[in-house]
Amino acid sequence: MAEVKLIGVWKQFGNFTAVKDMNLEIKHGEFMILLGPSGCGKTTTLRMIAGLEEPTKGQIYIGDKLVADPEKGILAPPKDRDIAMVFQSYALYPHMTVYDNIAFPLKLRKVPKQEIDRHVREVAEMLGLTELLKRKPRELSGGQRQRVALGRAIVRKPQVFLMDEPLSNLDAKLRVKMRAELKRLQRQLGVTTIYVTHDQVEAMTMGDRIAVINQGVLQQIGTPDEVYDRPANTFVGSFIGSPPMNFIDASIVEDERGVWADFGEFRLKLLDDQGEVLREKNLIGKEAIFGIRPEDIYDAMFAQIKIPGENMTRAMVEIIENLGSEKIVHLRVGDITFLGAFRSESKVKEGQEVDVVFDMRKAHVFDKGSGKAVF
Numbered sequence: 001m002a003e004v005k006l007i008g009v010w011k012q013f014g015n016f017t018a019v020k021d022m023n024l025e026i027k028h029g030e031f032m033i034l035l036g037p038s039g040c041g042k043t044t045t046l047r048m049i050a051g052l053e054e055p056t057k058g059q060i061y062i063g064d065k066l067v068a069d070p071e072k073g074i075l076a077p078p079k080d081r082d083i084a085m086v087f088q089s090y091a092l093y094p095h096m097t098v099y100d101n102i103a104f105p106l107k108l109r110k111v112p113k114q115e116i117d118r119h120v121r122e123v124a125e126m127l128g129l130t131e132l133l134k135r136k137p138r139e140l141s142g143g144q145r146q147r148v149a150l151g152r153a154i155v156r157k158p159q160v161f162l163m164d165e166p167l168s169n170l171d172a173k174l175r176v177k178m179r180a181e182l183k184r185l186q187r188q189l190g191v192t193t194i195y196v197t198h199d200q201v202e203a204m205t206m207g208d209r210i211a212v213i214n215q216g217v218l219q220q221i222g223t224p225d226e227v228y229d230r231p232a233n234t235f236v237g238s239f240i241g242s243p244p245m246n247f248i249d250a251s252i253v254e255d256e257r258g259v260w261a262d263f264g265e266f267r268l269k270l271l272d273d274q275g276e277v278l279r280e281k282n283l284i285g286k287e288a289i290f291g292i293r294p295e296d297i298y299d300a301m302f303a304q305i306k307i308p309g310e311n312m313t314r315a316m317v318e319i320i321e322n323l324g325s326e327k328i329v330h331l332r333v334g335d336i337t338f339l340g341a342f343r344s345e346s347k348v349k350e351g352q353e354v355d356v357v358f359d360m361r362k363a364h365v366f367d368k369g370s371g372k373a374v375f
Helices: 042-050 098-108 113-127 142-154 172-189 200-206 224-229 234-239 272-280
Strands: 004-013 016-026 031-035 057-062 065-069 083-086 160-164 192-197 209-214 217-222 246-255 258-262 267-269 287-292 297-299 312-322 326-333 336-343 353-358 364-367
Touching: 004 042, 016 042, 016 217, 031 042, 031 200, 042 057, 042 083, 042 160, 042 192, 083 142, 098 113, 098 142, 113 142, 113 172, 142 172, 172 200, 192 200, 200 224, 209 224, 209 234, 217 224, 217 234, 234 246, 234 287, 234 364, 246 272, 246 336, 246 364, 258 272, 326 353
Parallel strands: 031 192, 031 209, 083 160, 160 192, 297 336
Antiparallel strands: 004 016, 004 057, 057 065, 209 217, 246 258, 246 287, 258 267, 287 364, 297 353, 312 326, 312 353, 326 336
């Protein structure tokens, strides 16, 4: 096991900056997710850790070893970094059996034959591949090929696993199964793992911590609960969660009853401690962005805390997406649209009006200019 550190790492391709001043520390044995949209710099970051790309500037450490520092002329090749990579494409040798594919890294190291056999069979047992060792990759399903690729990485017993969207080629049902298998395997092996994905469900279900990246810049790092409950800015709030967080332009106003988010068509009373934060930040009378997740907006028939005139409004139901366990309801108040995630028992119908309740304990306010979270 080893920790991985990136200190002030940049990567530029000509005039394009792919990674900008990345500072990131992955702990011993941690499952770290690099999450962001396509082109955000997450794979480039992974490739710099692997030694497949050279940083433009900055330092990368694996364990106590400085493996990249362009100013000092240090760039350790991938083979000297004690890492193993698993790619989106399985990259198996088609002419080799499963046994030989898994054994290949050990053969390169000239490990004795008996020891290779023992390690391969241990890994095959761990991954449920024992019965498949004589097959060729073309005779395997997608999930089985992915397990072989994992086996080839595991058999090396590296300090760090680097995984670049390894489940994206699998169908939805198999992805769910493989997510659980990967997490169990990582816990069992205790190897530091850095996993790249654009899928926020993968990130939330698998990672110890998530590093959210956008346009080459690290936006927030934290546990799944932290990035979900306390997003650092509107980008994180919109990228984490499905459906994404609602954002509504608001004026922050105050009267004798307290501090309110005023949307023109309706207004919501903020909690006392939220109002105090807005006073301290001098945001009373200013424009802001109000954020709330669909699951924190309720059909009033099922809401436990209803305070008419404070956390309720009447809205028109435009579209209902019935998911069985819940209903995603598209709501409109005047020109303002937002989503609610209602319980499956809700009887709302398209075209009717419904009283909706906002759980103000889960409300967020973001700065209008920077998009940064106020709370």
